[in-house]
Amino acid sequence: MFKTHLIIAWRSLKKQPFFTFLNIFGLTVGMAGGLLIALYIYDELSYDQMFTDAEQIYRLDADIKFGGSENNTAVLPAPMAGVLESDFPQVEIATRFRTLGSTFVTKSGTLQKVKLSRTTYADPSFLELFGIDLLVGDSETVLSEPNTVVLTKTAAEKFFPVDEALGQTLVFDGGDIYTVTAVIDDLPRNSFLSEYSLFIAMEGYADAKIAHWGSHNYNTFVKLKPNTRIADFDAALPTIVKTYVMVWAQTVFPGVTEEQFAASGNYIRYSTIPLTDIHLHSQRTGEMSANNSIQNIYILSFIALFLIVLASVNFMNLSTASSLKRAKEVGIRKTLGSNRYTLIQQFLTESGLISFASLLLAIGLTLLILPYFNDLSDKQLSLPFMSPGFWLMLLSATILLGLFSGSYPAFFLSRFSPIKVLSGNGGSAVGGGKLRNALVVFQFAISVFLIVATLVVYGQLQFIQQKDLGYEKNQVLIINDVYALGSKTSTLKEEIRELALVEEATLSGYLPTPSNRSSNSYFEEGVSDQEKALSMQTWAVDHEYVATLDLKILAGRDFDRERPADSSAMLINESTLKVLGITAEEALGKRFYSNMVDTDQEFYKVIGIINDFHYESLRETINPLSLVIGENPGLMAIKLNAGDFSQAITQIETIWTQLAPELPFNYYFMDASFDNTYQSDQRLGKLFVIFTVLSILVACLGLFGLAAFNAEKRTKEIGIRKVLGASVGQISFRLSVDFLKLVGVAVLISLPLGWYAMNKWLEEFSYKIEVGWWVMALAAFLAVAIAILTVSYQSIKAAIANPINSLGTE
Incomplete structure (x- = not known):
């Protein structure tokens, strides 16, 4: 019987080539679109699932309000991990990361420097916590000593064969020598550690040993014991604030209590987020990798569902559109003895045949489009042809789609009255108008x-x-890794400034586009009350910073090389005035200090007010910011005059090569960096x-x-x-x-x-x-x-x- 249905279905589809083409084309487009989105969503949902016992691993976060600013961070104080292991019986193991950014590394005995773009200090426990196996090395001693490192396989192969890596020494850009104690495999692309290639022993990092509860710089993870209720663990976290944070705070603000702190409107709240939720549910300061948003996944899921449903609705409408041509066929077959059940089987066979034809074409279309889709989505997706589960899901979905798409036409066509359709009243026999109209309304x-x-x-x-971002991002060239030139950075800057195509240049690791930054607590001279603290970012810049980025001086003046006292001067932005509740004229001349523990505080005098400029994503409000004169030559920003940019870049690269032939020359334009901030959008x-x-x-x-x-x-x-x-x-x-x-x-x-x-x-x-x-x-x-x-x-x-x-x- 099935063979008969199949033959009749094939003949019927051939009789109506145009409607058959439209049906197959619609379903092919819907299925290919749904398949592409499904591959994308599966990849996004799989982030960090590969780690051993991933469901028991959590990251701790902090929500802080202090000094007029609110911060949601993915980083915690240095002593947090130790407290979690010692005071919380639910914790099996804790570990920390302190990210560094890029590092230049040279193999001992050679001159050529290799740039490793993502590096971090790490506790030795991170290998055990995440279940990362070593390709070479001893898991008992890895990272237990200062000046030791772990490399990924790809990073190690830039210097020596993996099996010869143990005991090899590397020289970092500061001149320190580190010993390789282990090599691990490259971490999966869909993990938060995927871009990290160098892990440095935390044991040699002095800041990691200081019990400073006011500084948040460490990504902290815990692995909880089996059967631990996360709600119970979260409920106990506030005790850390009372037992440790407030005790430390009293060394800074003598006599302050938790009640006074809260009464000022301030708070510190610690919370957890499952490791497998970070990629789609976390957009905090201090993330170790770029994350996506679960909202985007929901949106794409609905689009995929809509595409497939729309294609199915098309099948229904197009099938009923040709129903008048099939009406006599149904009437004759019923007259000759066919029952409704047999006719339903026949029409469902037709829809199934169309669905499977569409599936084959959809797979071909997906393979054709996938390279372009990967470029667009920044993925490395592929069809898992060798996975039985993939084929099972695909075939099951196709069968369901065929049944869903063909159900209404099958029941609709099979109920035609043979007397009406054979007597010439086929038009009156064809109903279902309200449903078809509803489907069109749904589609549109x-x-x-x-x-x-x-x-x-x-x-x-x-x-x-x-x-208007408040600064100039066009025609601004950024040179990376300027700090690696050491004492030659000033020479680099001055020689570049002399080029005809260069308008101005500045040395600073702080830029409005993504760069290193953190907040400090400031107090006006003579004030030490925590209620009057001002949380403000401080950027170390040089005298040409304001001119290079075309920031506006709204009151007061810019830094002046002819005034030595400007080494302790400060520029603040408009948002600082709003938090302080004063005017620009009132702010000029005020002195602020930051280090309350030090009895010999360094005071900064406000000499100018700069415009608010967007140094964070437009998702964030502009917070208080100050500029001070200081050494931070991580980057160089160069404002180019209109002209031949390629010629300017060639001239700049020539100067770089003359000063540091062993260092690669890396640059980008600030407007491109700004665009990258919104790449996911x-x-x-x-x-x-x-x-x-x-x-x-x-x-x-x-x-x-x-x-x-x-x-x-x-x-x-x-x-x-x-x-x-x-x-x-x-x-x-x-x-x-x-x-x-x-x-x-x-x-x-x-x-x-x-x-x-x-x-x-x-x-x-x-x-x-x-x-x-x-x-x-x-x-x-x-x-x-x-x-x-x-x-x-x-x-x-x-x-x-x-x-x-x-x-x-x-």
């Missing part, structure tokens, strides 16, 4: 929603690109555009099918109207207006939903656009225009048909 509601989302995402990205915007276009395409197929069905059903009506004098335009309008009503209903449903959803998305940004009426109007216009273009072909085709043929269909 989704499409309009995605149009709104796309317009808002791109509007926000354009706003970010065009917003830009990817989301591009994905929105692609899948919105696909959803509109699939929805249009459904509308096209319904238009074909409607035109075929109203053949005689059209013929009569033409005989009575109706014009082609009048008939086309009458055939189209019914569909425009459906699109109008879809617009009314989707616009409020789109407005609400995108306003929720924009809440992530402190500086954002408003979802204006024009966004809603443009989305509605596009939906109506697309619908008119889709329907017009069938309407005009029916309107220009010869009425003799229409009226002769009896």
